[in-house]
Amino acid sequence: xxxxxxxxxxxxxxxxxxxxxxxxxxxxxxxxxxxxxxxxxxxxxxxxxxxxxxxxxxxxxxxxxxxxxxxxxxxxxxxxxxxxxxxxxxxxxxxxxxxxxxxxxxxxxxxxxxxxxxxxxxxxxxxxxxxxxxxxxxxxxxxxxxxxxxxxxxxxxxxxxxxxxxxxxxxxxxxxxxxxxxxxxxxxxxxxxxxxxxxxxxxxxxxxxxxxxxxxxxxxxxxxxxxxxxxxxxxx
Numbered sequence: 478x479x480x481x482x483x484x485x486x487x488x489x490x491x492x493x494x495x496x497x498x499x500x501x502x503x504x505x506x507x508x509x510x511x512x513x514x515x516x517x518x519x520x521x522x523x524x525x526x527x528x529x530x531x532x533x534x535x536x537x538x539x540x541x542x543x544x545x546x547x548x549x550x551x552x553x554x555x556x557x558x559x560x561x562x563x564x565x566x567x568x569x570x571x572x573x574x575x576x577x578x579x580x581x582x583x584x585x586x587x588x589x590x591x592x593x594x595x596x597x598x599x600x601x602x603x604x605x606x607x608x609x610x611x612x613x614x615x616x617x618x619x620x621x622x623x624x625x626x627x628x629x630x631x632x633x634x635x636x637x638x639x640x641x642x643x644x645x646x647x648x649x650x651x652x653x654x655x656x657x658x659x660x661x662x663x664x665x666x667x668x669x670x671x672x673x674x675x676x677x678x679x680x681x682x683x684x685x686x687x688x689x690x691x692x693x694x695x696x697x698x699x700x701x702x703x704x705x706x707x708x709x710x711x712x713x
Contacts, residue, residue, distance in 0.1 A: 483623035497529035509588035509623035642670035
């Protein structure tokens with residue numbers, strides 16, 4: 478039963494040690510991260526973060542601040558990185574994809590961070606769906622998409638994503654729901670979406686005492702964790 482985490486790190490502008498404590502305490506098999514450092518010493522910062530979390534870097538590039546980290550027992554099969562169509566004067570958006578093998582079963586884990594503006598956010602959601610459909614067909618594996626959607630459930634982007642995937646929290650709500658801000662959360666804008674063939678047994682913001690103390694120190698978002706049951710691999 479693998480666990481997948483989605484977490485916006487705010488470029489580690491707060492307390493990187495608190496970020497690492499949060500991830501180590503939750504101990505996910507896969508961590509889909511947004512706003513990972515991407516400027517000066519970005520490689521060193523990512524490597525240090527992965528080491529501090531007890532994980533390895535499975536996917537991500539400098540552009541757009543996305544990464545997928547994995548626990549030591551998870552094997553990376555391959556990775557992809559897709560830049561989404563640009564918008565003048567707006568932050569460039571992308572999709573980081575890691576094709577993984579967990580206990581003999583493949584999983585495609587993808588991380589993204591969508592725009593605050595409606596039009597590019599909706600357009601990029603359609604591009605992401607197309608990229609993931611091709612990845613699923615190419616690698617013959619189910620997909621998990623995690624990220625900062627910058628929109629709440631019921632919005633047009635959220636609706637487009639849930640027309641192809643399940644909102645993991647809606648399938649199995651567990652612990653807390655709201656993700657932003659970390660100190661006083663009032664909105665659910667971070668999410669994990671799963672392929673319909675994946676069973677979700679729990680999803681939500683972990684609420685352990687030490688985690689609640691670290692959340693405001695770590696970043697401005699709270700993380701989302703999903704417990705999944707992957708479909709049995711198809712026999713040739």
